[in-house]
Amino acid sequence: MKGGIKMSDVIDSVAIANEWLEKINNQSNFIPLDGNKIRFNTPFVDPFGDQISLLITSNHNSTYTVSDQGYTIWNIESRGTNLTKNGSVRLKLIQSILNTNRASLGSNYDIYKTTASRQEVAQIINDILDSVIKISDLAFGSRNNARGMFKDDVLDYITENNKQFSFDIGFSVKGKSNLAYDLDFVFHQKIKDTKWTKLYTSLNKNVSEMVMGIWLDTELYRQNNPGNDISFNVLVKGLDDRSVQFKDSLIQHNINVVSFDDKDDFKSNFAIA
Structure with a gap:
């Protein structure tokens, strides 16, 4: 016992970090689909309990794209929440989230980001995952939250x-x-x-x-x-x-x-x- 604190009460940050990283690693997997596509099954789930998965594509012009293939917005809208009405606060909110992560919204409402650097793929995975999680929050957002940023x-x-x-x-x-x-x-x-x-x-x-x-x-x-x-x-x-x-x-x-x-x-x- 030191300074009135039991040694058992001291948080072991290294152990916590290792346990967290091990958990994330065990719950994640990368599945090759063909010569230029990989599916990344993340350890995260959306508000409806579905696993969040991303598609990593090596394009013919030597760029890489990470996308949710439109699943996030489709899944929310299929359950009755309209996110994509032109001029709506929700659509503006989605665009603001994407702008923060320098990501884009495709014509099929896919959330994606492209890079010309192989070394930046990990970063854009993080950016798209962050965008997907924040946009998924809109499924349970109150009307007051939807009215403004x-x-x-x-x-x-x-x-x-x-x-x-x-x-x-x-x-x-x-x-x-x-x-x-x-x-x-x-x-x-x-x-x-x-x-x-x-x-x-x-x-x-x-x-x-x-x-x-x-x-x-x-x-x-x-x-x-x-x-x-x-x-x-x-x-x-x-x-x-x-x-x-x-x-x-x-x-x-x-x-x-x-x-x-x-x-x-x-x-x-x-x-x-």
Whole structure:
């Protein structure tokens, strides 16, 4: 026992990281379909319990494309939620998600991204997977969320109360895997206090595992910047009974979860101290 803390209470980050990576590896597989196509079955599922799969294609012009083949939007719309009506808020929201990851929407509503570099394929897999998970969240999004952009709501609020908040936008970090992760906001409560923040419309199993992966993959970055007190925060519109189990799990791994609807909680976590 050291400093009043039992050694059994100390979180073994290396063990957690290895267990998480082993789990992801065991639940993922790449299946060659022909000479120029590979199906990647990811360890993630959509809101309806279907496994998320991506198609990796080596094109004739020496480029590579990663696509969901239109399944994400088709699956949501086939269950009664219209995402693709011209001029609709939902379609604008989808385009905003894709723009963040520099991905595209095809004529058949396939979510895809193309690169001329073989070395960038892993990164665009990550970008398309992130887009698919965020767009899948729209299946359970409330009408209030559908009326506007969650990120715009947050940005409007902290801009209107700019004397209370210090923040940066447009920041990204690179993990040990060389994947780059875009952060929606970086808040500073104190001079050397750095609060990485990613926004999600809801908190579920997919989001929790994705966030855990980002946090573990960026461990080396944090170690190389010891002068900053870096924390990872997940900002969601609101929390319900279904979200609590995922919030508790992330908190156990030192990842904070904040509800934007709870303005007192939001301020206590992000306002200038």
